[in-house]
């Protein structure tokens with residue numbers, strides 16, 4: 173993430189008492205637009221702000237109520253550590269980011285990284301621009317198989333290499349299987365047969381869960397005041413996922429083959 177520390181800009185109301193900086197919720201993809209409209213970066217708070225509030229051009233990012241560090245019903249002990257966690261095929265296109273606005277995603281991301289002290293909750297690493305390692309937010313889901321409900325239980329801060337391991341299928345289809353496999357072994361201490369078994373077991377879970385249509389439970393977000401856009405009906409999601417499967421092999425299958433030798 174490229175953020176250049178900048179001094180607060182002169183403000184016409186600087187001498188007045190109304191010139192307190194106002195923090196903004198700027199999605200990463202919109203940072204350049206916000207900067208062009210006058211937003212400034214606070215490196216200590218790791219957050220953009222309006223130096224002369226209220227600036228008309230920045231109002232779209234005006235901060236709303238803070239999201240609590242612990243979301244309603246969230247279990248921060250759920251799904252700890254690093255493991256391959258393949259999202260069932262019928263869920264592939266309904267992650268949290270697709271269900272909330274980019275501004276709300278920025279609101280969610282900030283407390284998740286803050287409470288993790290800006291460290292990966294699986295391996296402990298922080299961001300390293302030179303190593304191209306970033307911190308990302310990953311969803312931990314509980315799957316109620318008899319009930320067919322996929323419930324969000326936790327948001328976890330992961331570095332990009334741990335996130336790649338978690339989405340091992342994505343590593344496969346992007347040619348990064350070896351990189352993900354090595355990182356899995358490095359973090360968990362598994363030897364090669366153990367790591368292969370782990371990936372294989374994750375594949376079996378993925379195959380079983382992919383036969384089922386899932387309903388999403390995002391109560392953890394709505395309880396925190398995050399507006400959730402209703403996802404496509406589950407039946408339609410399955411059709412979209414099947415179309416994707418026609419274009420790419422099931423993700424875990426190739427990983428299991430690739431590391432069985």
Ligand SMILES: [Zn+2]
Nearest residue numbers: 292295331334
């Ligand atoms: Zn990590």
